[in-house]
Amino acid sequence: MSNSAPIVEFINAEKHFIAKKNTVKAVDDVTLTVNTGEVFGVIGYSGAGKSTLVRMVNALEPATGGKVIVNGHDVSSLKESALRTLRLEIGMIFQQFNLLQSRTVAANVAYPLEVAGVDRTERRRRVAELLEFVGLSDKAKAFPSQLSGGQKQRVGIARALATSPKILLADEATSALDPETTADVLGLLRRVNEELGITVIVITHEMEVVKAICDRVAVMEHGKVVELGDVYQVFSHPGHRATRRFVSSAIKDRPDPDVLARLRHRHKEHLITVYVHEDGGQGERITDLLNRHGVRGGIIYGGISEVKERPFGSLTWGLDGEPDAIARFITELGTYTHVVDLGTADAPLDGFGHADLTDVVEEGK
Amino acid sequence: MSAALFTATDWSVMGPELWKQMGTTMYMVGVGMLIGGFAGLLMGLLLYLTRPGNLLQNRAVFTVLNILINIVRPIPFIIFVTAIGPLTRAVVGTTLGPTAAAFAITFMAAFAFARLVEQNLVALDPGVIEAARAMGASKFRVIWSVVIPEALGPLILAYTFLFIGVVDMSAMVGAIGGQGLGEFALRQGYARFNWEITFVTVIVIIIIVQAAQFLGNFLARKAMRR
Numbered sequence: 001m002s003n004s005a006p007i008v009e010f011i012n013a014e015k016h017f018i019a020k021k022n023t024v025k026a027v028d029d030v031t032l033t034v035n036t037g038e039v040f041g042v043i044g045y046s047g048a049g050k051s052t053l054v055r056m057v058n059a060l061e062p063a064t065g066g067k068v069i070v071n072g073h074d075v076s077s078l079k080e081s082a083l084r085t086l087r088l089e090i091g092m093i094f095q096q097f098n099l100l101q102s103r104t105v106a107a108n109v110a111y112p113l114e115v116a117g118v119d120r121t122e123r124r125r126r127v128a129e130l131l132e133f134v135g136l137s138d139k140a141k142a143f144p145s146q147l148s149g150g151q152k153q154r155v156g157i158a159r160a161l162a163t164s165p166k167i168l169l170a171d172e173a174t175s176a177l178d179p180e181t182t183a184d185v186l187g188l189l190r191r192v193n194e195e196l197g198i199t200v201i202v203i204t205h206e207m208e209v210v211k212a213i214c215d216r217v218a219v220m221e222h223g224k225v226v227e228l229g230d231v232y233q234v235f236s237h238p239g240h241r242a243t244r245r246f247v248s249s250a251i252k253d254r255p256d257p258d259v260l261a262r263l264r265h266r267h268k269e270h271l272i273t274v275y276v277h278e279d280g281g282q283g284e285r286i287t288d289l290l291n292r293h294g295v296r297g298g299i300i301y302g303g304i305s306e307v308k309e310r311p312f313g314s315l316t317w318g319l320d321g322e323p324d325a326i327a328r329f330i331t332e333l334g335t336y337t338h339v340v341d342l343g344t345a346d347a348p349l350d351g352f353g354h355a356d357l358t359d360v361v362e363e364g365k
Numbered sequence: 366m367s368a369a370l371f372t373a374t375d376w377s378v379m380g381p382e383l384w385k386q387m388g389t390t391m392y393m394v395g396v397g398m399l400i401g402g403f404a405g406l407l408m409g410l411l412l413y414l415t416r417p418g419n420l421l422q423n424r425a426v427f428t429v430l431n432i433l434i435n436i437v438r439p440i441p442f443i444i445f446v447t448a449i450g451p452l453t454r455a456v457v458g459t460t461l462g463p464t465a466a467a468f469a470i471t472f473m474a475a476f477a478f479a480r481l482v483e484q485n486l487v488a489l490d491p492g493v494i495e496a497a498r499a500m501g502a503s504k505f506r507v508i509w510s511v512v513i514p515e516a517l518g519p520l521i522l523a524y525t526f527l528f529i530g531v532v533d534m535s536a537m538v539g540a541i542g543g544q545g546l547g548e549f550a551l552r553q554g555y556a557r558f559n560w561e562i563t564f565v566t567v568i569v570i571i572i573i574v575q576a577a578q579f580l581g582n583f584l585a586r587k588a589m590r591r
Contacts, residue, residue: 058499080503087501098496102514102588112500114510143590159500169499 007071007167007199008034008057014065015052026052028223029066039193039200041214041231043207043246049223050203054169057201058090059083071166088116091160095172097152099144105155106131106140112162130158134188150181157188161196168192170202174209186212207250211235211307219243235307236277253303253313254352263316264345267300270319270326271342273351274333276304278311285336293329295321374561383549387569389463390545393535396467398528401474405527408475409482410508416487420494420504437476442534445473446541466543470534477530481523489516518589525581529574536570546570
């Protein structure tokens with residue numbers, strides 16, 4: 001869906017707040033590019049600066065340093081009136097929906113059209129079209145208080161799309177919704193991207209959201225982007241420890257420290273975790289290798305699902321045989337795919353770097 | 366002072382008098398509600414908008430206005446009326462009569478309503494304002510198309526509350542040279558030991574206040590649609 005033309009560029013962008021003598025760097029020297037037509041995710045724990053970052057796109061939070069370029073305009077240099085014109089090209093949806101309680105669903109969707117100076121007949125036509133798109137034509141005369149959370153967010157999306165924007169900013173748009181409704185809303189955002197060609201920037205703290213709809217993702221921590229890349233790439237080769245934590249929260253295939261302790265208690269044999277990617281690690285190759293090295297093995301934990309419609313996951317095996325044979329097997333398997341050696345119950349190895357991860361658990365929340 | 370007034374009330378005289386004083390009260394209350402209410406709405410809006418972090422944040426304006434309201438509001442009204450006497454005389458030309466009383470009422474009503482308006486607007490979800498700003502609405506548009514409509518229900522209830530306060534003030538000025546139901550109850554009732562007049566006046570005031578409260582609740586419910 002995406003082509004390589006940039007639509008939003010952050011160039012050494014900074015947002016500093018002065019709070020009681022000391023400066024808080026909510027966004028600290030961020031440089032990244034969002035391409036036209038992609039679904040771009042920004043993930044981080046609360047306080048990581050992602051909400052501030054996304055508000056720098058429509059200058060609800062003006063940058064205090066660096067540049068933010070949207071659609072060719074340097075946002076920080078725009079005057080209030082030019083900024084208002086630019087905002088008509090940027091839709092935004094919110095965690096708490098932020099619908100006008102005093103207006104009906106139809107009047108909420110009409111609001112940005114009134115701001116844009118669209119006449120009444122055209123407004124009516126456009127509102128009907130938008131409500132049809134989000135599947136809420138029958139709720140036009142209802143008030144927001146009469147709707148469910150998922151319906152409210154769909155009204156929010158219809159409202160954000162009213163002025164046919166080029167960019168849609170979704171600020172924790174599904175965080176107040178249950179899993180089923182989340183899936184509906186994410187599906188709708190997917191359609192917004194694919195059918196209308198709108199670039200979507202998704203802010204979230206849930207890796208599931210990134211996994212479901214994003215093409216690329218930036219991981220933020222303490223105001224900085226600590227990892228940036230194609231979603232599949234980030235899932236399969238997470239570099240930063242924050243990224244690894246997010247990945248493990250979305251993909252439950254890898255044993256966490258508690259699970260691993262129980263596995264070691266039940267299985268005294270040598271444990272390894274084999275990653276299943278598109279590029280290798282498939283089952284038959286493993287069984288071939290096991291035979292060749294005279295090692296017996298069984299799957300004791302794991303799972304395989306899809307990220308961006310490509311296979312992704314890992315399987316944890318228990319291996320039984322001569323220690324030398326097992327070592328040779330692991331070495332050879334390692335040439336095909338990523339293998340994490342967990343050792344045996346008597347000689348455990350911290351293959352996942354759990355010790356390294358524990359310190360971010362508290363820090364994050 | 367004829368002895369007849371101490372016994373049965375002559376309602377053929379007192380009836381029209383009560384009616385006339387009711388009209389005077391409604392005049393004072395009306396002026397206070399309309400002018401004082403409008404000035405209070407503007408002051409309250411300004412107080413809310415200039416609050417740090419809000420649309421027109423301005424520490425100087427906010428602080429001055431906030432302190433001014435805090436100074437005026439706690440002054441007992443009956444003392445306030447006498448204290449602004451010189452100003453009343455300068456503007457109205459006299460410190461006696463319904464117009465002079467309405468001037469003082471308007472003043473106090475504006476300050477009282479300013480605080481009520483501010484308190485109700487502060488409770489407004491800042492998210493809807495942010496959403497309107499994100500849609501390209503100007504600050505002025507946000508004020509009239511989001512801030513006021515979204516807070517309309519509570520504002521109507523606050524205005525109803527103000528009405529009762531203003532009726533109370535209008536009665537109090539009866540003690541110091543105003544006219545209206547308060548003065549009527551004091552002069553014809555209290556001063557002449559005519560409990561009947563006092564009670565009838567009280568009942569009339571209760572009916573006025575109840576009617577206002579009923580109307581206010583009805584309109585607020587319509588505005589809130591919840």
